[in-house]
Amino acid sequence: DAGVIQSPRHEVTEMGQEVTLRCKPISGHNSLFWYRQTMMRGLELLIYFNNNVPIDDSGMPEDRFSAKMPNASFSTLKIQPSEPRDSAVYFCASSRDSYTGELFFGEGSRLTVL
Amino acid sequence: KNQVEQSPQSLIILEGKNCTLQCNYTVSPFSNLRWYKQDTGRGPVSLTIMTFSENTKSNGRYTATLDADTKQSSLHITASQLSDSASYICVVSAYLGDDKIIFGKGTRLHILP
Numbered sequence: 001d002a003g004v005i006q007s008p009r010h011e012v013t014e015m016g017q018e019v020t021l022r023c024k025p026i027s028g029h030n031s032l033f034w035y036r037q038t039m040m041r042g043l044e045l046l047i048y049f050n051n052n053v054p055i056d057d058s059g060m061p062e063d064r065f066s067a068k069m070p071n072a073s074f075s076t077l078k079i080q081p082s083e084p085r086d087s088a089v090y091f092c093a094s095s096r097d098s099y100t101g102e103l104f105f106g107e108g109s110r111l112t113v114l
Numbered sequence: 115k116n117q118v119e120q121s122p123q124s125l126i127i128l129e130g131k132n133c134t135l136q137c138n139y140t141v142s143p144f145s146n147l148r149w150y151k152q153d154t155g156r157g158p159v160s161l162t163i164m165t166f167s168e169n170t171k172s173n174g175r176y177t178a179t180l181d182a183d184t185k186q187s188s189l190h191i192t193a194s195q196l197s198d199s200a201s202y203i204c205v206v207s208a209y210l211g212d213d214k215i216i217f218g219k220g221t222r223l224h225i226l227p
Contacts, residue, residue: 042219043203091157105157
């Protein structure tokens with residue numbers, strides 16, 4: 001079975017540009033998570049969807065970040081406008097059972113904002 | 115404050131040696147604790163899950179322990195291999211109204227030949 005699929009794997013952009021990260025969760029999983037990982041702060045939850053509905057977006061840093069899940073097989077995380085401090089690895093993960101279940105992570109999208 | 119603290123931050127050992135990684139948490143009420151392994155450039159992968167009633171669980175050369183009274187967990191790696199070089203992340207799930215997952219910052223393990 002295919003795991004969680006993320007794209008792009010690497011993105012280099014200039015400050016002020018719009019960035020869109022994409023995620024396809026594992027089929028049959030009801031929950032989808034977006035995380036950001038940096039050396040300093042480790043893994044931080046940005047937003048959590050359950051059955052395509054955003055449940056917890058308290059980790060979204062500011063209005064420049066937005067996430068959508070139009071259907072059970074696709075989600076996007078958008079940053080507009082991007083800033084150098086947004087440089088990080090962004091992970092998408094899915095789970096059968098919301099927070100208490102095992103999280104299956106994608107390979108991540110490494111974002112560099114110059 | 116709900117926190118997960120891991121130690122050491124990094125560890126270097128020779129191939130074939132054993133090591134133990136520590137995780138202390140203040141999360142309450144406790145649901146479960148997982149250890150994840152994250153290879154460089156990859157996403158984390160679950161190694162073990164511990165619930166409140168479990169003290170020890172093994173997965174090959176990995177053995178996790180849980181002391182729910184002292185809120186401590188450890189991950190013991192036996193006869194380390196070069197492929198064990200990775201970050202190991204302790205993750206605690208809690209019932210806090212809505213369920214919550216709290217991540218530790220991980221221990222970076224380097225295995226030298």
